[in-house]
Amino acid sequence: MATISEVGTDIYRVNLSFEPDFDVSCFVIRDEAPTLVETGFRKAYQDxxxxxxxxxxxxxxRYIVIPHREGDEAGALEPFLGQSRHAVAVGGAASDLGDAGDREPLVLDDDEELDLGEHRLRALMTPYVHTADSMLAYDESTGTLFASDVFATLTLQGLPVTDDDDSEAMLGLYEWIGIFPSKPHLDAALDKIEALAPRTLACHHGSVKGGRVEPYLRTLREHDVTGLTDWNPMRE
Structure with missing residues (x-):
């Protein structure tokens, strides 16, 4: 059963928990052009x-934003497109979303904006953070960064939003799973994020971070969390 929490003005976190201590969030933006950011696993589509x-x-x-092609981010894209006749998939060119449905995807360039009405999403191309086709989205109107797999934590207490500094838990998670293959690519992504000065980090895994964003940026700057391991709970 999914839980729903409002994490910004007309921005809602849809969260499902899996075992062991692993959760996935998608985000619904209510606006003139209703938008879903990430779809979750195909196996969890109905929930x-x-x-x-x-x-x-x-x-x-109207839009289904796909940060990258991975089971937990885009696994349910096809059934959502099948159910929503006017929706189009949105992503970067490297994501190759053209085979996900019978409608052409909307391909965004770096720094291109998507007008939803009250909200405006800016695309940030962040290759190899953590996959080759990675893209983040930033909502200009609320200062919300849809951070995908950046700034992730394990949601042990089930908090939808936290203002606490949980950067040490984030660091421990990345040192364990090693999902970032390249520190130069990660640092380049952090440059883009810092330039925007987001107020909220809408994370795909773990609590949404609000109020204390700087410690998460600093921790990823100061520690090398790059490397690859065989651990990957994010498959369908």
Whole structure:
């Protein structure tokens, strides 16, 4: 069963927990052009869809933003596109979203903006953070960064939003799983993020971070968390 929390003005976190101590969040933006950021696993589609339906009519979805092609980020893209006749997938060119449905995807360039009405999403191309096609999205109107797998933590207490400094837990997670293959690519992404000065980090895994963003940026700057391991719970 998904839980729903409002984490910004007309921005809602749809969160599902999996074992062991692993959670996935998608985000619904209620606006003139209703938008879903990330879709979650295909196997969890019905639970995710039912939660989205509590917030908006899924038929009204206009955009489905895909930060990168991975099971937990985009696994349910095809069924969502099948259910939402006017929705289009949105991502960077490297994501190759053209085979996900019968409608052409909307391909964004770096720093290009998507106008939703009250909200405006800016695309940040961040290759190899952590996959080759990685893209983040920044909402200009609320200062919310849809951070995908950056700034992730394990949601042990189930808090939808935290203002505490949980950067040590983030560091421990990345040192364990090693999902970032390149520190230069990660540092380049952090440069883009810092330039925007986001107020909220809407993380795909773990609590949304609000109020204390700087410690997370500093921790990733000061520690090398790059490297690859065989651990990957994010497959379908």
């Amino acid at each position: 995710t869809y039912d939660a989205v339906r509590r917030l908006i009519d899924p038929e009204s979805l």
